[in-house]
Amino acid sequence: MSALEIDLGPVHLQSPLIAASGTVGSVVDFARVVDFSVYGAAVAKSVSPEPWPGKPPPRLAPAGQGMLNGIGIQNPGVTAWSDEVGPRLTGIPTQVWGSTVANDPAGFAEVAEGLTVAGVAAVEVNLSCPNLGGKLFALEPQASAKVINEVRAATDLPVGAKLSPNAVDVVAVAAAVAEAGADWVVLTNTVWGAGFDIETRRPKLSGVVGGYSGPALKPIAMRCVWEVAQAMPELPIVGCGGVRSGADAIEYLLAGASAVAVGTEHFATPRIGRRIVADMGRFMKSEGVSTVAELVGGAVPW
Numbered sequence: 001m002s003a004l005e006i007d008l009g010p011v012h013l014q015s016p017l018i019a020a021s022g023t024v025g026s027v028v029d030f031a032r033v034v035d036f037s038v039y040g041a042a043v044a045k046s047v048s049p050e051p052w053p054g055k056p057p058p059r060l061a062p063a064g065q066g067m068l069n070g071i072g073i074q075n076p077g078v079t080a081w082s083d084e085v086g087p088r089l090t091g092i093p094t095q096v097w098g099s100t101v102a103n104d105p106a107g108f109a110e111v112a113e114g115l116t117v118a119g120v121a122a123v124e125v126n127l128s129c130p131n132l133g134g135k136l137f138a139l140e141p142q143a144s145a146k147v148i149n150e151v152r153a154a155t156d157l158p159v160g161a162k163l164s165p166n167a168v169d170v171v172a173v174a175a176a177v178a179e180a181g182a183d184w185v186v187l188t189n190t191v192w193g194a195g196f197d198i199e200t201r202r203p204k205l206s207g208v209v210g211g212y213s214g215p216a217l218k219p220i221a222m223r224c225v226w227e228v229a230q231a232m233p234e235l236p237i238v239g240c241g242g243v244r245s246g247a248d249a250i251e252y253l254l255a256g257a258s259a260v261a262v263g264t265e266h267f268a269t270p271r272i273g274r275r276i277v278a279d280m281g282r283f284m285k286s287e288g289v290s291t292v293a294e295l296v297g298g299a300v301p302w
């Protein structure tokens with residue numbers, strides 16, 4: 001077993017680094033620019049039961065130390081996605097996870113079933129898309145549990161629940177999805193944000209409010225990881241938000257994550273994964289750490 005291998009609940013990862021959903025397309029169409037062999041898993045963009053057109057432009061804007069996005073999950077729907085992407089999944093040098101999104105629990109389950117047939121290795125449940133009007137399931141423990149229950153019944157694959165930093169009580173939501181059968185939680189999706197252009201006086205996004213990601217999200221997502229890890233040490237966690245370096249990834253491990261996802265940084269540096277993993281390896285060697293598992297939850301109290 002190599003030093004970077006790690007178990008995330010029932011899933012064995014060749015590396016603790018995961019490519020975050022929505023930042024590497026459907027994975028298969030990024031395989032020429034991103035070296036997926038350094039990742040433990042790569043998560044495809046979320047897919048809905050029917051095709052969704054997404055929001056009109058502008059849908060992406062730089063803001064402060066990060067990025068606002070209000071794409072609205074533009075995607076071809078699960079049938080077209082499976083026909084196009086399914087047959088190409090086998091050539092990718094890491095496991096590809098699908099991501100399901102919908103307006104109701106039955107829709108999430110329908111997509112999970114389709115993704116399973118298409119051949120993904122696990123299903124991530126996007127309970128936390130910030131661009132679906134009032135339907136942010138991850139604000140509510142019961143609404144989130146209902147979705148996970150239906151997805152759990154629709155697939156035998158491992159299931160991860162992607163939660164939101166906007167939840168008032170992220171620990172309660174994590175407990176509810178774990179109880180409903182999620183094998184791990186992803187902490188977190190983007191946080192709600194907005195911005196305005198002072199010359200045109202227009203909002204930076206057509207939908208005004210969107211998801212904010214990048215370096216400024218890191219301490220916010222880290223707090224969620226810490227709180228959930230403290231409350232439920234047995235629940236595996238994927239840390240996600242603002243990762244750009246090996247040091248960022250190690251920080252998430254110390255807070256209690258078993259794996260770490262990188263998202264926005266892919267847009268600036270598509271090959272960032274290789275550098276992050278190399279940095280992690282160097283840190284572990286210099287600290288005499290022989291496995292990633294030794295770092296998980298390894299923060300030292302004052």
Ligand SMILES: Cc1cc2nc3c(=O)[nH]c(=O)nc-3n(C[C@H](O)[C@H](O)[C@H](O)COP(=O)(O)O)c2cc1C
Binds near residue numbers: 045071099190261
């Ligand atoms: C342009 C863009 C599109 C995204 N699309 C999705 C998506 O389809 N499904 C999802 O679960 N998360 C989506 N995300 C959220 C990311 O997967 C990630 O959780 C978030 O950006 C925080 O990580 P980061 O700061 O490393 O980007 C998207 C993020 C961005 C920036």
